Amino acid sequence: xxxxxxxxxDDNDILELLEYxxxxxxxxxxxxxxxxxxxxxxxxxxxxxxxxxxxxxxxEGSLYIEMLRSKDINTPVIFISAKDSIEDxxxxxxxxxxxxxxxxxxxxxLILRIKAVLKRYNNESKELIDTLLYQDMKLDLNMxxxxxxxxxxxxxKLETALLQTMIKNKGRVLDRDYLIKHIxxxxxxxxxxxxxxxxxxxxxxxxxxxxxxxxxxxxxxxxLLV
Amino acid sequence: xxxxxxxxxDDNDILELLEYxxxxxxxxxxxxxxxxxxxxxxxxxxxxxxxxxxxxxxxEGSLYIEMLRSKDINTPVIFISAKDSIEDxxxxxxxxxxxxxxxxxxxxxLILRIKAVLKRYNNESKELIDTLLYQDMKLDLNMxxxxxxxxxxxxxKLETALLQTMIKNKGRVLDRDYLIKHIxxxxxxxxxxxxxxxxxxxxxxxxxxxxxxxxxxxxxxxxLLV
DNA sequence: GAGTTTTGTAACCGTTATGATATAAATATG
DNA sequence: CATATTTATATCATAACGGTTACAAAACTC
Numbered sequence: 001x002x003x004x005x006x007x008x009x010d011d012n013d014i015l016e017l018l019e020y021x022x023x024x025x026x027x028x029x030x031x032x033x034x035x036x037x038x039x040x041x042x043x044x045x046x047x048x049x050x051x052x053x054x055x056x057x058x059x060e061g062s063l064y065i066e067m068l069r070s071k072d073i074n075t076p077v078i079f080i081s082a083k084d085s086i087e088d089x090x091x092x093x094x095x096x097x098x099x100x101x102x103x104x105x106x107x108x109x110l111i112l113r114i115k116a117v118l119k120r121y122n123n124e125s126k127e128l129i130d131t132l133l134y135q136d137m138k139l140d141l142n143m144x145x146x147x148x149x150x151x152x153x154x155x156x157k158l159e160t161a162l163l164q165t166m167i168k169n170k171g172r173v174l175d176r177d178y179l180i181k182h183i184x185x186x187x188x189x190x191x192x193x194x195x196x197x198x199x200x201x202x203x204x205x206x207x208x209x210x211x212x213x214x215x216x217x218x219x220x221x222x223x224l225l226v
Numbered sequence: 227x228x229x230x231x232x233x234x235x236d237d238n239d240i241l242e243l244l245e246y247x248x249x250x251x252x253x254x255x256x257x258x259x260x261x262x263x264x265x266x267x268x269x270x271x272x273x274x275x276x277x278x279x280x281x282x283x284x285x286e287g288s289l290y291i292e293m294l295r296s297k298d299i300n301t302p303v304i305f306i307s308a309k310d311s312i313e314d315x316x317x318x319x320x321x322x323x324x325x326x327x328x329x330x331x332x333x334x335x336l337i338l339r340i341k342a343v344l345k346r347y348n349n350e351s352k353e354l355i356d357t358l359l360y361q362d363m364k365l366d367l368n369m370x371x372x373x374x375x376x377x378x379x380x381x382x383k384l385e386t387a388l389l390q391t392m393i394k395n396k397g398r399v400l401d402r403d404y405l406i407k408h409i410x411x412x413x414x415x416x417x418x419x420x421x422x423x424x425x426x427x428x429x430x431x432x433x434x435x436x437x438x439x440x441x442x443x444x445x446x447x448x449x450l451l452v
Numbered sequence: 453g454a455g456t457t458t459t460g461t462a463a464c465c466g467t468t469a470t471g472a473t474a475t476a477a478a479t480a481t482g
Numbered sequence: 483c484a485t486a487t488t489t490a491t492a493t494c495a496t497a498a499c500g501g502t503t504a505c506a507a508a509a510c511t512c
Binding site for chain 1: 461468
Binding site: 429 | 487488489490491
């Protein structure tokens with residue numbers, strides 16, 4: 001379900017940095033130090049985007065892409081290059097590429113460009129990353145909102161975490177100690193009553209009319225998602 | 227409820243061996259050949275421990291864990307690695323991991339380490355013996371309710387404890403002293419009559435019509451579940 | 453750094469669980 | 483049948499608990 005990005009860079013440090021950063025924002029990555037096995041992988045795997053250094057030791061980037069295109073591989077490409085000369089970008093050398101970013105690059109910018117390219121290629125924005133489903137609710141951990149019967153409700157960080165662990169443990173009664181340990185990691189100095197209030201606030205958010213009893217209280221024990 | 231261990235190893239043979247061994251000592255396992263869907267599973271399932279090869283083809287283990295930690299996923303991790311150099315272990319490469327074992331590993335040792343980590347982390351994995359069955363009733367110790375002929379009846383903590391010990395000792399007459407000692411642990415200062423009342427209230431809950439005599443009174447002795 | 457939002461705590465209050473007690477009912481015994 | 487003993491039921495008192503609200507502290511935002 002996640003988008004998979006193939007990265008080619010001969011500098012191992014940069015490669016790792018890229019992989020880590022892209023993974024951390026929810027992409028799957030496949031890293032390569034050379035173009036050696038890339039074509040094969042492109043044929044076998046579902047790759048959504050290629051991110052490659054234009055100045056590889058073995059082959060010039062745009063040449064390689066040209067080759068791919070001739071083989072009917074049309075995966076979008078973003079080039080990374082040390083050359084920041086506008087000329088290069090303009091004069092068609094980046095033929096076949098969908099975007100271009102120069103080293104040293106800002107990771108935020110790169111991610112934005114990646115998103116843009118993917119969006120362009122991907123009509124359906126599959127933002128299905130990091131969502132939890134439970135009955136009629138869909139919890140989006142990234143956006144910090146829960147969608148219940150097609151209405152979106154913004155949640156705070158705490159509310160999100162709370163709902164998340166409740167969904168993860170649906171059907172189980174979670175006592176206050178458990179919740180404190182797992183949500184307020186600073187276990188000790190959190191008042192038990194605090195949980196009551198947090199639960200109350202969450203209940204209020206996800207069920208303002210108070211007609212659906214999502215969260216049930218077991219007196220003397222704790223709470224559970226029924 | 228069994229503890230659930232998520233395993234990531236690109237070597238299918240090892241993966242199967244691990245799954246088989248851990249299953250046979252009572253753990254539930256979820257095996258993966260790559261980290262591809264792992265994160266989503268971690269979000270959705272209640273995973274108690276991650277066991278992963280540190281040298282996966284697609285990503286270095288500790289990097290992956292670092293990413294997980296940055297996403298507030300704090301499931302404990304044990305790394306398996308071919309590298310047995312003490313250096314690696316020491317120099318913080320296993321940052322975020324809770325333990326480390328080197329290939330080839332002894333299964334007994336691995337299981338011991340798993341136990342140790344789980345114990346350390348274990349959110350008081352309470353005796354989740356969850357449900358007790360008796361005739362047409364199903365007592366859910368977790369939810370504190372008893373299901374009789376498909377209708378759920380909420381019980382209080384005391385009622386639950388009472389019914390639990392009665393089911394555990396079905397067919398045996400339990401005198402009031404026994405019940406006081408086992409249910410009201412504060413043994414002494416509990417009035418014998420209190421048991422009568424508690425039993426009466428339980429009877430009322432589980433059989434409002436008073437047609438089924440679940441709990442029988444043995445005059446001069448105590449009560450039993452027939 | 454001012455202003456807004458989120459979050460923890462304390463206080464208050466209604467509710468509930470439950471132990472005790474008084475009384476009624478049931479059961480045993482002679 | 484009469485009486486004694488045991489148990490069931492009803493009622494009351496109270497302590498514990500959870501929901502609610504208000505407010506202060508902390509964390510974000512611009």
